[in-house]
Amino acid sequence: MLAEFQNHLDHNFPFLKGKRLLLAVSGGIDSMVMVDLFRKSGCEIGIAHCNFNLRGEESDQDETFVRAFASKTNIPAHVTRFDTNQFAEDFGLSIQVAARELRYKWFAGLLESENYDFVLTAHHADDNLETFLINLTRGTGIEGLTGIPAQNEKVVRPLLPISRQEIEAYAKSNGLEWHEDSSNASDKYLRNKIRQLIVPLLKEIRPDLLDSFSKTQDFLRQTQSLSEDAAIIIYQKVAKPYGNEIKFDLSELKKLPNHKAYLYQWLREFGFTAWEDVYTLVDAQSGKQVFSSQYVLLKDRETLVLSPLADATDKREYCLYKGMEALEFPLKLTLKYVKDVGGKSNSAIFVDAEKLRFPLVLRKWKEGDVFYPLGMHGNSKKVSKFFKDGKFSLRDKENAWLLCSGDDIVWIVGQRADERFYAQTTTTNILHIALNE
Numbered sequence: 001m002l003a004e005f006q007n008h009l010d011h012n013f014p015f016l017k018g019k020r021l022l023l024a025v026s027g028g029i030d031s032m033v034m035v036d037l038f039r040k041s042g043c044e045i046g047i048a049h050c051n052f053n054l055r056g057e058e059s060d061q062d063e064t065f066v067r068a069f070a071s072k073t074n075i076p077a078h079v080t081r082f083d084t085n086q087f088a089e090d091f092g093l094s095i096q097v098a099a100r101e102l103r104y105k106w107f108a109g110l111l112e113s114e115n116y117d118f119v120l121t122a123h124h125a126d127d128n129l130e131t132f133l134i135n136l137t138r139g140t141g142i143e144g145l146t147g148i149p150a151q152n153e154k155v156v157r158p159l160l161p162i163s164r165q166e167i168e169a170y171a172k173s174n175g176l177e178w179h180e181d182s183s184n185a186s187d188k189y190l191r192n193k194i195r196q197l198i199v200p201l202l203k204e205i206r207p208d209l210l211d212s213f214s215k216t217q218d219f220l221r222q223t224q225s226l227s228e229d230a231a232i233i234i235y236q237k238v239a240k241p242y243g244n245e246i247k248f249d250l251s252e253l254k255k256l257p258n259h260k261a262y263l264y265q266w267l268r269e270f271g272f273t274a275w276e277d278v279y280t281l282v283d284a285q286s287g288k289q290v291f292s293s294q295y296v297l298l299k300d301r302e303t304l305v306l307s308p309l310a311d312a313t314d315k316r317e318y319c320l321y322k323g324m325e326a327l328e329f330p331l332k333l334t335l336k337y338v339k340d341v342g343g344k345s346n347s348a349i350f351v352d353a354e355k356l357r358f359p360l361v362l363r364k365w366k367e368g369d370v371f372y373p374l375g376m377h378g379n380s381k382k383v384s385k386f387f388k389d390g391k392f393s394l395r396d397k398e399n400a401w402l403l404c405s406g407d408d409i410v411w412i413v414g415q416r417a418d419e420r421f422y423a424q425t426t427t428t429n430i431l432h433i434a435l436n437e
Contacts, residue, residue: 019117030122231265248304319359348434371409
């Protein structure tokens with residue numbers, strides 16, 4: 001296996017030669033085999049071990065084992081401890097995701113501070129199969145079926161072609177020591193259930209499962225490459241950049257029988273996950289929006305407009321079309337036709353719908369804006385003067401929104417209504433607009 005491994009490095013990872021390599025070592029059989037293979041290949045290596053404090057004394061024993069091994073073999077060792085449970089609680093993450101976040105951030109820091117060139121992990125062929133099955137059960141695009149990548153920038157996974165069976169055989173024949181992780185025997189985690197129940201059955205049905213699976217993934221990667229090429233070609237016909245925005249022409253997009261697949265390819269890098277909401281936006285009414293953590297996708301007539309959230313909040317004008325019952329972003333507004341005028345409140349207004357010109361526009365204020373504050377008996381006032389008299393802070397002014405009908409201000413939202421539009425007791429068509437915090 002050593003000769004095959006070295007040949008694998010020569011053909012697939014020639015850039016690792018002569019580099020300083022940081023090996024992620026848990027103390028388990030996979031990582032201990034990886035260390036042994038790289039030691040015998042004459043590479044300059046260091047060890048990185050994370051104690052996640054998840055298994056009590058057992059976690060400490062793993063740390064002690066790795067430290068002792070590094071000392072015995074004169075390999076530089078870097079060891080850290082994490083309060084993984086607290087981190088997961090603080091950021092609302094699962095334990096597995098929290099552990100991943102913590103270790104990869106630490107690895108990145110070690111690359112820089114200790115002058116390593118790459119981080120190497122011991123993911124192998126069975127890990128790759130398990131990840132495929134996990135993604136398959138969750139529902140995924142084609143990229144979720146192409147498996148664990150052999151390289152993500154500075155992270156390299158050189159054991160991916162090697163099976164768990166081969167790793168176990170190598171460890172035993174070379175007299176290697178390792179620590180078993182007792183959590184691997186638990187059925188608490190989905191991966192363990194797949195490893196213990198599903199994979200053995202598949203291997204019984206198909207003894208050469210890993211080989212056939214590897215071929216399938218090669219085909220999937222080729223298919224993914226073709227779909228990405230097609231997405232680039234179609235993108236040039238459908239999408240147009242405008243400053244920090246991208247506008248997608250729906251008239252062109254709807255001509256494609258598989259437009260959902262193109263939207264997925266184009267938008268996944270912007271962090272969108274609510275795909276059904278994204279797809280229904282194509283035929284939704286104007287003003288509907290879908291959000292990722294940093295972007296907003298807006299339906300605007302025959303266009304989908306992608307904007308960074310910061311830019312959208314500061315510059316975009318949001319339309320409220322006739323018949324809309326709610327706006328979710330950047331403010332939560334509800335619109336409802338009522339029979340009577342209720343009590344006056346800064347958080348809601350009652351307006352004469354007959355005086356409104358739709359679509360209403362929600363926008364930021366600008367110098368020169370003038371309105372007729374309710375209660376001032378027809379006298380006008382500059383919005384800037386209203387802010388000054390109200391002792392608005394700079395932040396308050398930056399966060400202020402105006403609801404407008406044409407060029408006229410209907411409401412400084414949450415602050416003061418405009419008298420010209422306010423409903424009277426004799427008004428027959430009353431629209432109630434409320435700000436929901």
